[in-house]
Amino acid sequence: MLLKLLFKNPFRHKLRAVLTILGIAVAILSFGILRTVVGAWYAGVEASSATRLVTRNSISIIFPLPLSYAEKIRQVDGVKAVSYGNWFGGTYINEKNFIASFAVEPVSYLKMFPELVLPPDQEKAFIGDRKSCFVGRKLAERFHWKIGDTITLKGNIFPGNWEFVLKGIYKGKFKSTPEDQFRFHWDYLNETMKKTAPRRADQIGFYMIEVKSPELAARVAQDIDRMFKNSLAETITETEKAFQLGFISMVEAIVIAIQLVSFVVVVIIMAVAANTMAMTARERIGEYAVLKTLGFGGWDIAFLVFGESLFLSMAGCAIGIALTFPAAAWFRAELGDYFPVFNVANKTIYMDVAAGLVVGTVAAVFPVWRAITLRIADGLRRIG
Amino acid sequence: MGAIPFSYSLRNLWTRRLTTSLTAGGMALVVFVFASVLMLSEGLRKTLVDTGSYDNAVVIRKSAESEVQSGVERTQASIIESQPEIAVGADGERLVAKEVVVLINLPKRGSDKPSNVEIRGIGRHSMSLRLQVRLAEGRMPRPGLAEIIAGQGVAKRFKGAGLGETLRFGMREWTVVGIFDAGNTGFSSEIWGDADQLMQAFRRPVYSSVIFRLRDPSEFGRVKTRLESDPRLSVDARRETKYYSDQSELMAKFLRIMGLALTVIFSIGAVIGAMITMYAAVSNRVGEIGTLRALGFRRRSVVLSFIMESLLLGLTGGLAGLFFASFLQFFTISTMNWQTFSELAFTFTLTFEIAWKSLAFSLVMGLIGGVLPAFRAANMNIVEALRTS
């Protein structure tokens, strides 16, 4: 019976209950979105593998490495496989449509990145045709590309119009795998460069190295860098995760700011919810006194107050969580250029629920304490 | 005449101080976010716009997005250098510079975290082309030596970039012989050295860009058309101001969208908070409202009085939020510009426009939050209201 009271009570003040629920929903929504934005930045890190290393020119990523390094790296003890590629960038149709594209050595690359799942016939077709490319499912959907289409990219770093034939569409094996990438043959890039800008031929942007086991990663990285020290192109080799984290640390300031704001939001809403619950409790002192005279104990009342508070906050939480998904979709559409992976993580949902529980609990603390310690006579006097 | 006294609204807010401060606090937060995003965008815009000069033109390879991606061959550079519209300096020489721009990865002071810094190989006239830049300490690099000068921003934030310190890249040790002051512009985050030296060190035989001062700013269109249609070249010419503003587009867009989204969501929350407070205020004062109307105050006066209370809430929140946001001006944000991949530092800039926009915004929030409760107050049945005491 108390339960029935619990669910009906908040709606006595229908408007106030609705507004409180909405307020909490908004807070949970903002919290969820902010966390998802932060998470999007770390998507690259999430997608990293513990057995992959990245080797780049030690000056900075814009400087190339010679093709001849490939064989040397392969000889290093502990190295299982070597692949290589160049960042291409490029835009499609107009400069607003920025495409994340890499020129890669096809066979070794596909073997090293099994999370890019291509049907075997498409994989074969891609490897067989030097002018072909394969793209992620989301990218293909965005521009309505189908297998067999000719796609022309305008290069920024490698100028000119580049034509490709779409031979494969991959699905990401994990949720964290970006599905907006564009990959084509390194040889196609290189052969073209040999003809148009020979000085830029036979140059690699980065090497991807797979080690036999994660424990070997650190040593192999050092061995590779030592090998090329004092040469014309010194290298820095780091784990894929460290490489991705490097990018994030460059935008650290913004990431931290966003994380800060998300926590402040929850605190403020907690305060507002607490205030509302306190308001309501203050008004109902008389009722609580009556219930006590009827024989309900302090703990029964506490249960009521606490339950009402939780009910409101969890209702708001549920709505907030539900709204997070369409909001995330909007963000994905607007900021897709910056964030290839924009998923609402399960962890975010758990944190949302936790936040809702915390808000509901904290808001009820003071009213519950009052309800328990209430002396019947005091409460009744208020009604009169 | 006939208006409920202003002190009524004011004192009611004061009497319920806790609720007032919580609600105003919520609005303050929204205004804080709103103002800080605007300030950040403005700071970004100012930095990049100030970085360019309307009288200068920047020529880079076609479809390159920035100097770093661009490559201009020596022969092409010579053609560009020979354009008649280029201004001639006091010494009789043309004010034009062929520059090479690359990124190097340097560790930051304190955190050791590496970031990409722009190194610019400059020509003899590079300094004179940038009126915002002047040598603050030390001297210019001497030709033929491994010497560099660093912008104040870089010297402060990066290891080895201070006066007298050395940096190692391109297999050589480079000594920082001077620090230049570039104010709030992007140049403050750059390191400058002799173009030929740097091109040798990086084994990059092509320039990145050609910068020149127009003898007459209005002639830009003419020289642009000529350069872009020349079959020997494949270039893109832009006024320096436009070049730098284009560079910030991605970041500006990101800030705008995040800022907009956050502000919208937060402001809904703040308005809801205001509504809860105002509805509670109304329901607590039913008897008073009945009395006021019994005494003869019109419905209109009741509406105005409650809206006034709500506006005061908004104003308080707005002033508080703006006050705290103004402290952000002490902070410098240094982050990577996604378009150029290089480090960019900018500050929060508070302008008069941002200030009044923020206050107006908070007043609107107060208005929206208070309008419905105000009408509820005004439309109560007098007799019923009086019965509640």
Next chain:
Amino acid sequence: MDARTAPMVQVRDVVKSYHRGSQVVPVLMDITFDIGEGEFVALMGPSGSGKSTLLNLIAGLDKADSGIINVGGVDITALSETELAAWRATSVGFIFQFYNLIPVLTAIENVELPLVLTGLSRRERREHAETALSVVGLDDRMDHYPSQLSGGQQQRVAIARAVVTDPAIIVADEPTGDLDKVSALEILDLMERLNHESSKTIIMVTHDPRAAEKAHVLRHLDKGVLTNAS
């Protein structure tokens, strides 16, 4: 029935019902009576008899379903909401059971409040309010807030507020209902003095027999029907 001069209040065939959901509850049925200028009338009757309702109609706080009410020469049943509000401001003084003072205003500000609706300047308003407060004997407490005053003192402030605009009638709904014996008597004496010295027409709803004693005329309302009491 007294008609020395034209009656201050004329009530003719007034009918009022309340609607509770779909039910219609008749409260006043064809009420007709007069109140002479300067009379002190007490309206008594059991709970739910409609006496407060009748008071509210005369005071212009509510509208009758049918009938005519004329106060001080004005047919208030023909006035619109807005006109009624303006009329109340200058023609009616209210005294409620629970004082109904504005808690965030001081005593003198509460008394000034009705004057805000007139065209008087601040100085004039202040003067009038001070005078009214001294009439009720509270000029030494004019800057106190209601929470700082006793029940009796608050009611006196309410009375000052009721007379400050020099209204045509004063209506009082259970003015002594929330007061202890001593304060109640003080208030009633005050009201009697006002009626006697300033010829204020007072219409009072009450349960209190002591209050009834102070009045000139006693009316009984039972099930919506008015009777004279001896």
